[in-house]
Amino acid sequence: MSNIVAIVGRPNVGKSTLYNRLTESRKAIVDDFSGVTRDRHYGVAEWTDKTFTVIDTGGYVAGSDDIFEAAIREQVLIAIEEATVILFMVDVTTGVTDLDDDIADILRRGKKPVFVVANKVDNNNLRNEAAIFYSFGLGDIHLISSMTGSGTGELLDEVIKHFEDEPQDENQLPKYAIVGRPNVGKSSLINALIGKERNIVTPVAGTTRDSIHIHYNQFGHEFMLVDTAGLRKKAKVHENIEFYSVMRTIKALEESDVVILMIDAVEGIESQDINIFHLAEKNKKGVVILVNKWDLIEKNNKTIKVFEDLIKEKTAPFTDVPIIFTSVVEKQRIFKAIEAASKVYENKLKKVPTSKLNDVMLPIIEATPPPSTKGKYVKIKYITQISGSSPMFAFFCNLPQYIKEPYKRFLENKLRENFDFSGVPIQIYFRQK
């Protein structure tokens, strides 16, 4: 379910610091690739049993002061439209500024839950200063220090009360989301698949769920396409089309089982593509990559390999993902893309019987056991697949804490070699036995 928490506020109040704190556990993964700082504004966070997306609106602002303030206002409007909860961050050390008041005006007119978050309350003396923020007329003030983390737990306890529960699914069909940067060919692909049938589009009623689900049932494949359509219709949004599309992408992604990530063959894979890829991975969604506009590429016998290697390099370590080279305009390999998505969906639901799992994996482990640490030998005794909506495996052993990342990766690779999990993130756990 797409629960989105948007952090809004003027520059320098500490939005990024809070964002980093909330998404901490994911940071290493996102930081793995270069040139991403500019785009790193949304990530996955967890609090108690809830998983949600956090958006830091700050970094989307660019340009002169004028544009700057206009852009902040626009982001606040988008946040009101798209987010589940808005954190309006202000700085206790500077008090109320004009821009703070502007933002508060916009937020008061919106219908979304707003939390006024007074940041930089690093010590008790500053607590009284925060009373000034009651002047926004937005209710209670939540005192935090993003730097130390104080107050953030209490804040999140309140925030998650506003989350929406998983809606009852209208049907059990697989859901595929077609995502990608603007202009990559998403609408063209949907039109190619659905053609005139497009009229049977059924908008799903619901509060935050405004993506469109399209029923596909042809040539032996039946599924729902989750469409992020309507992007351009929102006249309000001019400068922040990228930001807006990111919001939409997150929603579509969270509603789907398999993400069909379209990449522009001419432009190549960019950091925004990789961001979406990792978001899908973190959300345990299946993934198929389409390299579209393949008709525009001058090819020789190495071209495909070069593309594949480049994509794998950028998406590592999760490289076991189908890559299909399509041309939507020339109707090349479109059906192959659908077949790949169906296969990934199957893989995602696959249950390997315990006996088979142990028959295959125990000899492999015997031949290459976990390396000993400080003279301790880890003995893996048996393996089971835990039931869930994506593949999870429990390896029972005497000393789970001594198993290191490289060995975990080795086991994952062996699972992938022996049982087809192409396109699906795998979870591996070590448990004491």
Ligand SMILES: Nc1nc2c(ncn2[C@@H]2O[C@H](COP(=O)(O)OP(=O)(O)OP(=O)(O)O)[C@@H](O)[C@H]2O)c(=O)[nH]1
């Ligand atoms: N004392 C104190 N300083 C903080 C706290 N949180 C953030 N800061 C500092 O405030 C400054 C701005 O923090 P950022 O997180 O970059 O602020 P931002 O709102 O994301 O700023 P933009 O990216 O410009 O929109 C940095 O120097 C932080 O170290 C806090 O809780 N206490």
Ligand SMILES: Nc1nc2c(ncn2[C@@H]2O[C@H](COP(=O)(O)OP(=O)(O)OP(=O)(O)O)[C@@H](O)[C@H]2O)c(=O)[nH]1
């Ligand atoms: N040469 C070529 N052009 C394509 C292909 N697929 C789409 N296009 C063109 O790329 C442009 C953008 O296609 P759209 O389908 O509107 O892209 P989109 O991803 O839906 O774009 P947004 O709505 O901006 O997100 C159109 O002019 C298409 O005709 C392809 O396989 N080859």
